[in-house]
Amino acid sequence: MNAREIAKGIKVISTVHWERRLFDSLIPLPDGTSYNAYLIQGSKGTALVDTTDPELKHELLDQLESVEHIDYLVTQHSEQDHSGTIPDVLARYPKAKLVCSSKAKDLVLTHLDVAPERIRVVEDGEEISLGDKTLQFVYTPWVHWPETMCTYIPQDKCLLSCDFFGSHVATSDMYVTNKELVYEAAKRYFAEIMMPFRNMIRRNLDKLSGLEIDVIAPSHGPVYNEPDFIVDAYKDWVSPSMKNEVVLPYITMHGSTEMMVKYLVNSLADRGVTTHLFDLSVTDIGKLAISLVDAATLVVGTPTVHIGPHPGVFYAAHLANMLRPKLKYAAIVGSYGWSSKAIEQISGLIPNLKVDVLGTILQKGAPTEDTYKQLDELAEKIANAHKEDELVTTE
Incomplete structure (x- = not known):
């Protein structure tokens, strides 16, 4: 030029x-x-x-x-x-x-x-x-x-x-x-x-x-x-201000985690909360980073691989910890086949995020009616927390 x-x-x-x-x-x-x-x-x-x-x-x-x-x-x-x-x-x-x-x-x-x-x-x-x-x-x-x-x-x-x-x-x-x-x-x-x-x-x-x-x-x-x-x-x-938004990065292997996170997205929408959903197997990681600038809550969705979180989720959690966004709340949802320590390991990956954990839901196999009830309860907790903080709703 x-x-x-x-x-x-x-x-x-x-x-x-x-x-x-x-x-x-x-x-x-x-x-x-x-x-x-x-x-x-x-x-x-x-x-x-x-x-x-x-x-x-x-x-x-x-x-x-x-x-x-x-x-x-x-x-x-x-x-x-x-x-x-x-x-x-x-x-x-x-x-x-x-x-x-x-x-x-x-x-x-x-x-x-x-x-x-x-x-x-x-x-x-x-x-x-x-x-x-x-x-x-x-x-x-x-x-x-x-x-x-x-x-x-x-x-x-x-x-x-x-x-x-x-x-x-x-x-x-x-x-x-x-x-x-x-x-x-x-x-x-x-x-x-x-x-x-x-x-x-x-x-x-x-x-x-x-x-x-x-x-x-x-x-x-x-x-x-x-x-x-x-x-x-x-x-x-x-600025310290946040928006009435949830960032939800996830990976699914056999469909159970995807069923859970998409149900949660709908439940949050019913309560007036905007969710940015990212399938980590195909996501532009920069788009995920952009969404973290304003959001109040991070929800991580993961299947279990050899008792731990999926490596893609591991990477996304490490990235969020490194970027230190102004999040206030977090939650973890996921599934497993026979045993899992995914929640404990993800929690250990994000020490820089000074957040209140509003819930963890770990389902063995496919989600049940009880799982969906827990997801509705989690959505309610997130929506109420955002209302108490008087967060700005995305237009």
Whole structure:
């Protein structure tokens, strides 16, 4: 993608990974992704903020062919998709200084083998002048690594936000034009990457609120020329408020667990509770993560494999524990053939979820009338708990 100007003297160089479908060998990318570098050309100096994934380095380097001199190469985050092409850029511009946060220095030295004399550490709030442009560095730790920072250009009220407010989506649009698409992509990004750090993100949002921002330019996805769109979304996602929703990931082997969870879904619906049902044998795990951002209750449905939960359920429970969503309640339902410790093992997998367990139902073989009665009782408990908390009903 050719470099494009988002303000006078500020260009985005977006390398678009249209075909990429998996990030970190873990995160699904249904819409691909992009990596944004920003070229700032002031009256007395030039800076490049971030680079690109090494796989697309030639696209970035080609766009820099006409740039004769770079004074500063700023790395806001040390992950390879941001910093992997730093050695190539430094080789092309031998007088450029690599600018990073204090905690990033060690990562730059160990991961990228940058010569120490080429590194300039900047502290929180420090500025570098490019003449008529100023780079002001704002530490935003744990968004989503400890060394992350943003770069603010006060003359243009432009925030280069790194992974903050990012969205994994491949697009030729420089600005957000399809808000529905970008909202879902940004929420997926938040759910998969940022959610475990939402308390730190809330503090960093407060920190950024002191800046006048007209444009937010993230490292992934299109630029926000209406910044309130994404800032308000983040405020909602990190808030303690939850919705009248249940997330129900499950797997079935011989049909018994599926009969139980689908009955429970209907029983919850009769009581005005929305359920997001995920068959883990075919689910996009990112969709499951998105649903966990707002829900109040997690119900896990599992058959028994050698007295324990199905491996797919084991993985989903581990994922939920790692993401630390703002759940308040949980329950476990499932089936077994001859013996089971599935409930005990699932409970042991989610210590990070500070939830009240509203019930556990484990059925030997196919569900009976008594099983369905227990499921109705569980649905009633969930609905009543949500009512007591005055949760917002999904429209």
